[in-house]
Amino acid sequence: MSERVVRRAAMGPEPLPEALREPGRTLVMGVVNVTPDSFSDGGQWFDTDVAIAHARHLVAQGADIVDVGGESTRPGAAPVTPEQELARVLPVVETLAREGAVVSVDTVNAATAEAVTEAGALIVNDVSGGLADPQMTATVARTGAVYVLQHWRGTPETMNSLAVYDDVVAEVRAELSQRLDEALAAGVREEQVVLDPGLGFAKDATHNWTLLAHLDALLELGRPLLVGASRKRFLSGVVPPRLADEPLARDAATAAVSALSAAAGAWAVRVHEVAPSMDAVRVAAAWQGHR
Template sequence: MGVVNVTPDSFSDGGQWFDTDVAIAHARHLLAQGADIVDIGGESTRPGAAPVTPDEERVRVLPVVRALVADGAVVSVDTVNATTARAAAEAGAHIVNDVSGGLADPEMAPTLARTGLVYVIQHWRGSPETMDSLATYDDVVGEVCAELEQRVAGARRAGVRPEQIVVDPGLGFAKKAPHNWLLLAHLDALAELGHPVLVGASRKRFLSAVVPPALADQPLARDNATSAISALSAAAGAWAVRVHEVAASVDAVRVAAAWQGHR
């Protein structure tokens, strides 16, 4: 899953793809590199990010969605807003990636039930403004799984079918570095929830610990570490990895598949 941030304030690229035509071109580049899905987002969810109105979000993402759907691409829309999800479905999107897991907008699950799109339910505590203060766990793997199970149950009560659901542990969302590593090391526990698992580690702050110290504050310097996580996640059975730099992760996933295929 290749990431396209149609935002002026993304942590990973600093607004490089904010222009509509540039965003479309970048998404096509990611697809040419081997992305199976492109994930289009119009609101930054980095810690401390200010919210964007749903109207502004739709202005940013819908032209990109329409262009890529016309190309025949599989398109995901990264949104916490049900009105944007509904508009994306009408524009031909295939997936809604909701980092709030339905907590930001109670209409999200009913909207996904009606549209039938794939629904990525991510673990989340608090908004981008508050989530860092909520990164407190006694057993992060058990608590994240339990909270995701609650969110899945809520979606099911709203009419979302089991086969629509993908779960995401929400790396970096109300998680400190040790929490992220523990969740990655226990993807099997997430898989036991009975749904495909999406891993979104790309360029996140916790990877700064495994890059040269002089580069630790540079998100792009974390791409090699991201690719390593892609290989390990694929070997652990993840459904997809969500990444900013696609080519190396495509190779990493293929290596993992070849490795597993010869065990």
């Protein structure tokens, strides 16, 4: 166990900014994909005005955070340039931040991260955990944004071939701990960091379920945990076979994972359909409150 983990265990977790404190329950982060090729919605929100309208709908449903993304990270997805990504997300971020929404931006690019935080985004959600862009951690340190550091192996083109583990919980925990230490060494403050096990990123269905069943081991790293299971392929194993290939058919299973993740202590769940997961995290809070 690293000196950092020992210190965190003794001191307790450091707080996030007030806007991101848990209001007696796990937070719900709603997804807005401003992309033409998302696995979950097929580019439904690619138009800027439509994306803004959808984000407003998620906020009206109760989303605590809106996570705006301009690049698909599904397996096999081709990368886009930071310029393309920023052109997609910046107008959405500016509008939502101006309206008072708590905005996260899903990006692996430091240039995008800097621009969107200047525009009012509070969170940088980096699925690469700083591995895709060597300038990311320094940028996050400079801006002071909350930094979601996700477990990652490879790129969308290569990650499926890297889903090889002897002990997925121990290895993901160790790799997250290493990335956290490297981020801190680059000047990121520990209180900025949220960790994410990266479900579906270089992981098969068994790996994903095993990580969900052992979130407690990841919480021992001393940082809040974001769980992003929404509509991912591993959930197809628990829906009716005739619907297995339909991402939208996984929303009920997603809400079930939201409830279980909340009961396990997750700080937030990242979902496409907000209302069912709002109910799920409230159920988990009520259940926990009566134990």
